[in-house]
Amino acid sequence: MKEILSEDENVKLLWTGGWDSTFQLLRLLIIHRRSVTPFYLTNANRRSADMEILTMKLIRDRLLKEYPYTRELLQPTQYFLVKDISPDSEITEAYQSLRKEKFMGIQYEFLPRFCKEKGITDIQLCIHHDDKAHFVIEQIVSESNRGFQTVFHIDQKFKDMNEYVLFQYFSFPIFNLSKIQMSELADEQGWKKIMGMTWFCHNPTKNMKPCGICNPCLYTIEEGLGWRIPMKSRIISFFYREIIWPLRSLAKTVLSKIGLLK
DSSP states (O other): OOOOOOTTEEEEEEEEESSHHHHHHHHIIIOOOOOOEEEEETTTTTHHHHHHHHHHHHHHHHHHHHHHHGTTTTTTOEEEEGGGOOOOOOHHHHHHHHHHHHHTTTTHHHHHHHHHHOOOOOOEEEOOOTTHHHHHHHHSSEEEEEEOEEEEEEOGGGTTTTTHHHHHHHBBBTOOHHHHHHHHHHHHTTTTTHTTTOOOOOSOOTTTTTOSSHHHHHHHHTTOGGGGHHHHHHHHHHHHIIIIHHHHHHHHHHHHHHOOOO
Protein backbone atom coordinates (compact mmCIF):
# COMPACT_ATOMS: atom_id res chain seq x y z
CA MET A 1 0.00 0.00 0.00
CA LYS A 2 1.48 3.34 -1.06
CA GLU A 3 2.23 5.77 1.74
CA ILE A 4 -0.40 8.49 2.13
CA LEU A 5 0.99 11.96 1.45
CA SER A 6 0.95 14.68 4.07
CA GLU A 7 -2.15 16.83 4.53
CA ASP A 8 -0.38 19.80 2.95
CA GLU A 9 0.30 17.87 -0.24
CA ASN A 10 -2.66 15.58 -0.43
CA VAL A 11 -6.46 15.64 -0.08
CA LYS A 12 -8.12 12.67 1.59
CA LEU A 13 -11.48 11.84 0.00
CA LEU A 14 -14.13 9.25 0.82
CA TRP A 15 -14.88 7.87 -2.65
CA THR A 16 -17.55 5.29 -3.48
CA GLY A 17 -17.78 5.58 -7.25
CA GLY A 18 -21.04 7.47 -6.72
CA TRP A 19 -22.16 10.77 -8.25
CA ASP A 20 -21.21 13.14 -5.41
CA SER A 21 -17.78 11.82 -4.48
CA THR A 22 -16.80 11.31 -8.15
CA PHE A 23 -17.77 14.91 -8.91
CA GLN A 24 -15.48 16.11 -6.11
CA LEU A 25 -12.70 13.77 -7.26
CA LEU A 26 -12.84 15.30 -10.73
CA ARG A 27 -12.89 18.84 -9.33
CA LEU A 28 -9.83 18.19 -7.20
CA LEU A 29 -7.83 16.48 -9.94
CA ILE A 30 -8.81 18.41 -13.06
CA ILE A 31 -9.65 21.92 -11.88
CA HIS A 32 -7.51 22.27 -8.74
CA ARG A 33 -4.70 19.89 -9.82
CA ARG A 34 -4.47 18.48 -6.30
CA SER A 35 -3.09 15.13 -5.24
CA VAL A 36 -5.92 12.92 -3.93
CA THR A 37 -5.95 9.74 -1.88
CA PRO A 38 -9.36 8.05 -2.10
CA PHE A 39 -10.64 5.95 0.80
CA TYR A 40 -13.25 3.22 0.39
CA LEU A 41 -14.82 1.20 3.19
CA THR A 42 -16.20 -2.14 2.06
CA ASN A 43 -19.47 -3.26 3.61
CA ALA A 44 -19.76 -6.96 2.81
CA ASN A 45 -23.48 -6.93 3.67
CA ARG A 46 -24.31 -4.65 0.74
CA ARG A 47 -24.96 -6.23 -2.65
CA SER A 48 -23.60 -3.22 -4.49
CA ALA A 49 -20.08 -3.39 -2.97
CA ASP A 50 -18.56 -5.30 -5.89
CA MET A 51 -20.25 -2.97 -8.36
CA GLU A 52 -18.91 0.10 -6.56
CA ILE A 53 -15.35 -1.26 -6.61
CA LEU A 54 -15.64 -2.13 -10.31
CA THR A 55 -17.08 1.32 -11.05
CA MET A 56 -14.17 3.04 -9.32
CA LYS A 57 -11.69 0.99 -11.36
CA LEU A 58 -13.46 1.84 -14.63
CA ILE A 59 -13.65 5.54 -13.73
CA ARG A 60 -9.97 5.57 -12.78
CA ASP A 61 -9.01 3.95 -16.10
CA ARG A 62 -11.15 6.40 -18.07
CA LEU A 63 -9.82 9.37 -16.12
CA LEU A 64 -6.17 8.45 -16.66
CA LYS A 65 -6.82 7.95 -20.35
CA GLU A 66 -8.60 11.26 -20.91
CA TYR A 67 -6.51 13.31 -18.47
CA PRO A 68 -3.05 11.65 -18.43
CA TYR A 69 -1.57 14.20 -16.02
CA THR A 70 -3.87 12.90 -13.28
CA ARG A 71 -1.76 9.73 -13.14
CA GLU A 72 0.65 11.59 -10.87
CA LEU A 73 -2.14 13.11 -8.79
CA LEU A 74 -4.53 10.22 -8.18
CA GLN A 75 -3.04 8.04 -5.45
CA PRO A 76 -3.94 4.36 -4.92
CA THR A 77 -7.30 3.87 -3.25
CA GLN A 78 -7.04 2.84 0.40
CA TYR A 79 -9.45 -0.06 1.03
CA PHE A 80 -10.75 -1.01 4.49
CA LEU A 81 -13.42 -3.40 5.78
CA VAL A 82 -16.27 -2.04 7.87
CA LYS A 83 -16.31 -5.22 9.95
CA ASP A 84 -12.71 -4.58 11.06
CA ILE A 85 -13.44 -1.18 12.62
CA SER A 86 -13.21 -1.19 16.40
CA PRO A 87 -16.38 -0.51 18.43
CA ASP A 88 -16.74 2.92 20.02
CA SER A 89 -19.56 3.37 22.51
CA GLU A 90 -19.46 7.19 22.45
CA ILE A 91 -19.94 7.32 18.69
CA THR A 92 -22.55 4.56 18.58
CA GLU A 93 -24.59 6.15 21.35
CA ALA A 94 -24.45 9.56 19.65
CA TYR A 95 -25.61 7.97 16.38
CA GLN A 96 -28.45 6.06 18.02
CA SER A 97 -29.59 9.16 19.86
CA LEU A 98 -29.73 11.22 16.65
CA ARG A 99 -31.47 8.40 14.76
CA LYS A 100 -34.40 8.73 17.16
CA GLU A 101 -34.93 12.30 15.94
CA LYS A 102 -33.69 12.36 12.34
CA PHE A 103 -33.05 9.93 9.51
CA MET A 104 -29.38 9.05 9.16
CA GLY A 105 -27.69 6.37 7.10
CA ILE A 106 -25.67 3.70 8.91
CA GLN A 107 -22.47 5.06 7.33
CA TYR A 108 -22.58 7.96 9.77
CA GLU A 109 -21.99 5.46 12.56
CA PHE A 110 -19.07 3.51 11.12
CA LEU A 111 -17.28 6.34 9.26
CA PRO A 112 -16.51 8.35 12.43
CA ARG A 113 -15.45 5.14 14.20
CA PHE A 114 -13.05 4.49 11.33
CA CYS A 115 -11.62 8.01 11.40
CA LYS A 116 -11.19 8.00 15.18
CA GLU A 117 -9.46 4.62 15.13
CA LYS A 118 -7.07 5.61 12.31
CA GLY A 119 -6.42 9.12 13.62
CA ILE A 120 -7.82 10.66 10.43
CA THR A 121 -9.09 14.23 10.40
CA ASP A 122 -10.30 16.58 7.67
CA ILE A 123 -11.19 13.81 5.27
CA GLN A 124 -13.65 15.03 2.64
CA LEU A 125 -17.18 13.65 2.94
CA CYS A 126 -19.48 14.54 0.06
CA ILE A 127 -22.73 15.56 1.71
CA HIS A 128 -24.53 17.72 -0.84
CA HIS A 129 -27.26 20.35 -0.51
CA ASP A 130 -30.28 18.03 -0.84
CA ASP A 131 -28.73 15.18 1.12
CA LYS A 132 -30.67 13.85 4.13
CA ALA A 133 -27.57 14.43 6.27
CA HIS A 134 -27.48 18.06 5.14
CA PHE A 135 -30.59 18.73 7.21
CA VAL A 136 -28.96 17.14 10.25
CA ILE A 137 -25.96 19.48 10.37
CA GLU A 138 -26.84 22.54 8.27
CA GLN A 139 -27.36 24.76 11.34
CA ILE A 140 -24.01 23.94 12.94
CA VAL A 141 -21.50 24.17 10.07
CA SER A 142 -19.15 27.02 9.29
CA GLU A 143 -17.46 27.88 6.00
CA SER A 144 -13.71 28.17 5.47
CA ASN A 145 -11.50 28.97 2.49
CA ARG A 146 -8.67 26.60 1.66
CA GLY A 147 -7.13 28.80 -1.01
CA PHE A 148 -8.09 26.44 -3.81
CA GLN A 149 -11.62 25.66 -2.58
CA THR A 150 -14.29 26.46 -0.02
CA VAL A 151 -15.27 23.74 2.45
CA PHE A 152 -17.55 23.42 5.46
CA HIS A 153 -16.86 21.97 8.92
CA ILE A 154 -18.81 21.41 12.10
CA ASP A 155 -18.20 24.53 14.16
CA GLN A 156 -16.14 23.96 17.32
CA LYS A 157 -18.70 25.79 19.44
CA PHE A 158 -21.05 22.82 19.02
CA LYS A 159 -18.56 20.28 20.43
CA ASP A 160 -20.99 19.21 23.15
CA MET A 161 -23.57 18.02 20.61
CA ASN A 162 -24.01 14.50 19.25
CA GLU A 163 -23.65 15.90 15.74
CA TYR A 164 -20.12 17.05 16.60
CA VAL A 165 -19.22 13.60 17.95
CA LEU A 166 -20.11 12.07 14.59
CA PHE A 167 -19.04 14.72 12.07
CA GLN A 168 -15.97 16.35 13.63
CA TYR A 169 -13.58 14.30 11.47
CA PHE A 170 -14.86 15.54 8.12
CA SER A 171 -14.84 18.51 5.80
CA PHE A 172 -17.74 18.97 3.39
CA PRO A 173 -16.59 20.29 -0.02
CA ILE A 174 -19.92 20.16 -1.89
CA PHE A 175 -22.22 21.10 0.99
CA ASN A 176 -23.67 24.07 -0.93
CA LEU A 177 -24.24 22.21 -4.23
CA SER A 178 -27.28 20.23 -5.40
CA LYS A 179 -27.08 17.26 -7.76
CA ILE A 180 -28.60 19.42 -10.50
CA GLN A 181 -25.88 22.03 -10.01
CA MET A 182 -23.23 19.32 -10.09
CA SER A 183 -24.73 18.00 -13.31
CA GLU A 184 -24.62 21.46 -14.88
CA LEU A 185 -21.02 22.03 -13.81
CA ALA A 186 -20.02 18.58 -15.07
CA ASP A 187 -21.56 19.41 -18.46
CA GLU A 188 -19.65 22.70 -18.58
CA GLN A 189 -16.38 20.93 -17.79
CA GLY A 190 -16.93 18.08 -20.25
CA TRP A 191 -17.25 15.39 -17.57
CA LYS A 192 -20.68 14.11 -18.61
CA LYS A 193 -19.47 10.71 -19.82
CA ILE A 194 -17.37 10.06 -16.74
CA MET A 195 -20.18 11.15 -14.41
CA GLY A 196 -22.50 8.83 -16.32
CA MET A 197 -20.29 5.92 -15.23
CA THR A 198 -21.00 6.47 -11.53
CA TRP A 199 -22.99 4.00 -9.44
CA PHE A 200 -25.58 4.56 -6.71
CA CYS A 201 -28.03 1.63 -6.33
CA HIS A 202 -27.70 -0.57 -3.21
CA ASN A 203 -29.74 -3.47 -4.60
CA PRO A 204 -28.98 -3.87 -8.31
CA THR A 205 -31.14 -6.15 -10.47
CA LYS A 206 -29.90 -9.48 -11.81
CA ASN A 207 -28.55 -7.70 -14.90
CA MET A 208 -26.81 -5.13 -12.66
CA LYS A 209 -29.14 -2.21 -13.34
CA PRO A 210 -30.48 0.24 -10.70
CA CYS A 211 -33.50 -1.25 -8.93
CA GLY A 212 -35.49 1.98 -8.59
CA ILE A 213 -36.73 1.26 -5.05
CA CYS A 214 -33.70 1.33 -2.71
CA ASN A 215 -33.04 4.57 -0.86
CA PRO A 216 -30.27 5.83 -3.20
CA CYS A 217 -32.53 5.19 -6.22
CA LEU A 218 -35.41 7.03 -4.56
CA TYR A 219 -33.15 9.95 -3.63
CA THR A 220 -31.76 10.08 -7.18
CA ILE A 221 -35.29 10.50 -8.50
CA GLU A 222 -36.24 13.05 -5.83
CA GLU A 223 -33.13 15.12 -6.54
CA GLY A 224 -33.84 15.46 -10.25
CA LEU A 225 -31.61 12.77 -11.79
CA GLY A 226 -34.27 10.15 -12.47
CA TRP A 227 -32.97 9.85 -16.04
CA ARG A 228 -30.10 7.79 -14.61
CA ILE A 229 -32.51 4.94 -13.81
CA PRO A 230 -33.72 2.62 -16.63
CA MET A 231 -37.34 3.12 -17.71
CA LYS A 232 -38.46 -0.29 -16.38
CA SER A 233 -37.03 0.50 -12.94
CA ARG A 234 -38.56 3.99 -13.03
CA ILE A 235 -42.00 2.48 -13.65
CA ILE A 236 -41.51 0.05 -10.75
CA SER A 237 -40.29 2.96 -8.62
CA PHE A 238 -43.39 5.01 -9.42
CA PHE A 239 -45.78 2.31 -8.17
CA TYR A 240 -43.55 1.63 -5.17
CA ARG A 241 -43.54 5.30 -4.15
CA GLU A 242 -47.23 5.87 -4.84
CA ILE A 243 -48.70 2.64 -3.44
CA ILE A 244 -46.32 0.43 -1.45
CA TRP A 245 -44.35 3.10 0.42
CA PRO A 246 -47.44 4.89 1.86
CA LEU A 247 -48.83 1.55 3.06
CA ARG A 248 -45.48 0.70 4.62
CA SER A 249 -45.40 4.00 6.48
CA LEU A 250 -49.00 3.51 7.63
CA ALA A 251 -48.23 0.01 8.88
CA LYS A 252 -45.30 1.31 10.93
CA THR A 253 -47.49 4.01 12.47
CA VAL A 254 -50.23 1.52 13.41
CA LEU A 255 -47.77 -1.02 14.85
CA SER A 256 -46.07 1.70 16.90
CA LYS A 257 -49.36 2.90 18.35
CA ILE A 258 -50.36 -0.58 19.50
CA GLY A 259 -46.92 -1.23 20.93
CA LEU A 260 -45.75 -3.92 18.50
CA LEU A 261 -43.00 -1.80 16.95
CA LYS A 262 -40.43 -0.15 19.18
